[in-house]
Amino acid sequence: QSALTQPASVSGSPGQSIAISCTGTSSNIGYYNYVSWYQLHPGKAPKLMIYDVSNRPSGVSNRFSGSKSGNTASLTISVLQAEDEADYYCASYGNRGVFGTGTKVTVL
Amino acid sequence: EVQLVESGGDLVQPGGSLRLSCGTSRFPFTTYWMNWVRHVPGKGLEWVANINQDGSVKNYVDSVKGRFTISRDNAKKSLYLQMNSLRVEDTAVYYCASDLGYLQFDYWGQGTLVTVSS
Numbered sequence: 001q002s003a004l005t006q007p008a009s010v011s012g013s014p015g016q017s018i019a020i021s022c023t024g025t026s027s028n029i030g031y032y033n034y035v036s037w038y039q040l041h042p043g044k045a046p047k048l049m050i051y052d053v054s055n056r057p058s059g060v061s062n063r064f065s066g067s068k069s070g071n072t073a074s075l076t077i078s079v080l081q082a083e084d085e086a087d088y089y090c091a092s093y094g095n096r097g098v099f100g101t102g103t104k105v106t107v108l
Numbered sequence: 109e110v111q112l113v114e115s116g117g118d119l120v121q122p123g124g125s126l127r128l129s130c131g132t133s134r135f136p137f138t139t140y141w142m143n144w145v146r147h148v149p150g151k152g153l154e155w156v157a158n159i160n161q162d163g164s165v166k167n168y169v170d171s172v173k174g175r176f177t178i179s180r181d182n183a184k185k186s187l188y189l190q191m192n193s194l195r196v197e198d199t200a201v202y203y204c205a206s207d208l209g210y211l212q213f214d215y216w217g218q219g220t221l222v223t224v225s226s
Contacts, residue, residue: 012165019204020181032210034209034210034211034212036208036211036212036213038149038153038210038213044218045112045203045217045218045219046153046205046213046216047216048146048156048208048212048213048214048216051208051212051214052212057214059162070136087151090152091153091211091212091213092211093210093211098155098211099145099152099153099154099155101152102153
């Protein structure tokens with residue numbers, strides 16, 4: 001069972017901003033700055049969106065941003081677009097990592 | 109463009125075996141830790157195993173220890189997962205993924221489906 005907890009679903013209208021939380025412990029998110037976020041579209045390879053808490057890989061839109069406070073990390077998607085509808089998973093290095101429980105993002 | 113391509117997934121009975129392969133191209137395979145990650149239908153992602161650059165260090169999630177073996181062939185730029193004593197709960201799409209560092213996965217394949225059912 002994952003030690004990283006995410007909300008099951010988050011929704012927003014096009015153009016809005018949403019945030020997805022990922023709550024861990026002082027042994028993973030709270031201790032290490034190695035939090036990453038992944039986007040999963042059905043039938044496609046998972047895509048790395050954020051690494052090292054807040055870094056974006058080349059080619060990822062700057063509408064995606066990451067942050068961390070204490071034992072909780074967050075992924076914010078600004079100016080929500082239809083193509084952002086997908087499942088999102090956080091991950092963290094540390095005790096009882098790796099992946100979060102996953103969040104389904106719906107664009108209304 | 110970097111490519112990771114998994115193969116070997118199939119329908120197998122409980123207790124059976126499968127060997128998954130992951131071929132790579134346009135990718136600095138020998139410089140990366142490599143991983144297998146699985147996605148259970150309707151459920152979440154689960155890290156399964158990883159291996160260091162020269163194959164001397166291997167790690168596994170507890171649920172597959174003693175049943176699965178990860179390996180690599182740097183000359184062929186390929187990653188493998190030997191799966192024995194398969195269980196229904198091993199049913200998943202299996203992905204190979206490269207490790208950017210500290211279990212952060214930058215390149216992924218498209219996955220291969222393993223179904224364990226009688």
